[in-house]
Amino acid sequence: MAGNSGSTGFLRRFAQSEAAPGIVLMICAALALVLANSPLAEPWHDLFHHRLAWTPIAKLYNLHLWINDALMAVFFFVVGLEIKREVLAGELADSRRRRLPVLAAIAGMAFPAAIFLLVAAGDPALHAGWAIPSATDIAFAIGVLAIAGKGLPPSLRLFLLTVAIVDDLGAVLVIAFFYTTGLDLAWLGAAAAILLGLALLNRFGIRAITPYLIGAALLWYAVLHSGVHATIAGVAAALTVPLALNRKHDSPLLRLEHALVTPNGFIVVPLFGLANAGVALTLGEGGSLTLPLAIALGLVLGKQIGVLGSIVLAEKLKIATRPEGASTRQLWGLSLLCGIGFTMSLFIAGLAFPATPLLVEESKLGILAGSLVSALGGLFLLKGSARVE
Known part of the structure; x- marks a missing residue:
């Protein structure tokens, strides 16, 4: 009984830790990678x-579409709730505090894209990525930040969260404007009417x-039938949920975010x-290293140059100050981590090359390599x- 109680307590503490969703995601990614490179690769692929x-x-x-087009709408709904909360009542509500993370997020999106296009310049078929x-x-x-240990300034976590949220907003806009094809105006009109409601x-x-x-x-x-990617509906719907606090400092937005954050992170x-x-950790027939290299370099070098460079430049120009108590090494x-x-x-890769499975697989190699490094x-x-110091 005591052992069972101890294991239950450990699981409860783990589930409540900041690192838990990231660790669960790492385990699932590793499992998928192992299965895709094992004798079970074909049935694993067929399952989805x-x-x-x-x-x-x-x-x-198929199951893959249910996960990517339906279940991921829940993920984007939570993203939308987080964005609205941050803009109205969080770090993004104060123009002075949001200046640096917004600059870092924009530069952290622009430089990876620029490096990608530089590396893939010779192959127009890859430019969509x-x-x-x-x-x-x-x-x-x-x-990963939680795994790094205690003693880091709390401002680092807050800064990373804010940059990532602005980054998510940017990604949503990119998906809406650059990866939308074949619009059905009737369904789009119906979506607009529902959103108005x-x-x-x-x-x-x-x-x-x-x-x-x-x-x-x-x-x-x-939205699923309109030609716009269905997950955009998650963000759009979330932005209509009221944040206004009642006398108990509660609101529909906070209740929904609290209810969904755990299933979102763990399911x-x-x-x-x-x-x-x-x-598969080998290039298929006709495969090339150009796409994986462009993505990996974009993630590893582009994010460093964009995020760290914008912080240093903002400090020198006295536009904004670095997160409180953070050293240059910590900001690097x-x-x-960005x-x-x-x-x-992975989500954008599927949208960028919908008719070319080989390029999606090559994208995954670059994403995994760049993210791991x-x-x-x-x-x-x-x-x-x-x-x-």
């Missing part, structure tokens, strides 16, 4: 890509959660990792850096 015997939505005809190395994975990055719920002071969840589901269904994102991280390590692009990078490099610089 084989056409289902029955599906209630014709467009989602320019946004793949621009993303930062919040769960992975925060997980959700906005009116907010405007008229509706605080019950259920109408927003029903509206979000309807919006997702309409949605790990399932996405299982379904998308599996890649943090900029490396190069962990896993979840969003960034994670290890950031961990090395941050580990024990509290004692380094």
Whole structure:
């Protein structure tokens, strides 16, 4: 009984730790990678890509589509809730405090894209993947930061979170504007009408959660058929959920975020990792190293140059000040952690090359390599850096 109680207590403490979602995601990614390079590779692939015997939505005809187009809408819904909370009541609400993380996030997206296009300049077929190395994975990055140990300034975590949230917003805009094709105006009109209805719920002071969840589901269904990627509906719906606090300092947005953050971190994102991280560690017939190299260099070098460079430049120009108590080594390590692009990078890779599975697989190699180097490099610089001035 005592042993059972101890293991239950450990699991509870682990689930409540900051590192837990990142560690679970790492385990799922590693499992997918092992299975994809084992004798079970073919049945593992078929599990996600084989056409289902029955599906209630014709467009989602296999498990991979259900995860990427439906379940990931929940991930984007949580992202939208986080963005709205930060903009209205968090770090992004204060113009002085948001200046540096916003600059760092923008530069941290621009430089990886520039390096990608520089490396892939000779092959126009690869140019659609320019946004793949621009993303930062919040769960992975925060997980590695937590593993780095105690003694780091609390301002580092806050800065990383804010940069990653702005980065997510940028990624959502990129998906909406650059990876949308074949619009169906009727479904798009229906989506706009549903979104307007959700906005009116907010405007008229509706605080019950259920109408927003029903509206979000309807919006997702309409967007799924509109030609815009269905997960954008998650962010759009989240932005209509009221944040206004009542006398108990509670709100529909905070209740939803609190309710969804655990299933998002321990179910949605790990399932996405299982379904998308599996890649053969050898180039297929006709494969090339150009795409993996462009993505890996974008993540490892581009993020460092963009994030750290913007912090140094902002300080020199007296535009903003660095996170309180943070050393240059710690900021360098943090900029490396921003190069962990896993979840969003894998997602964008599937959108960039929808008709070319070989390029998606090559993208995965670059994402995994770049994210691993960034994670290890950031961990090395941050580990024990509290004692380094």
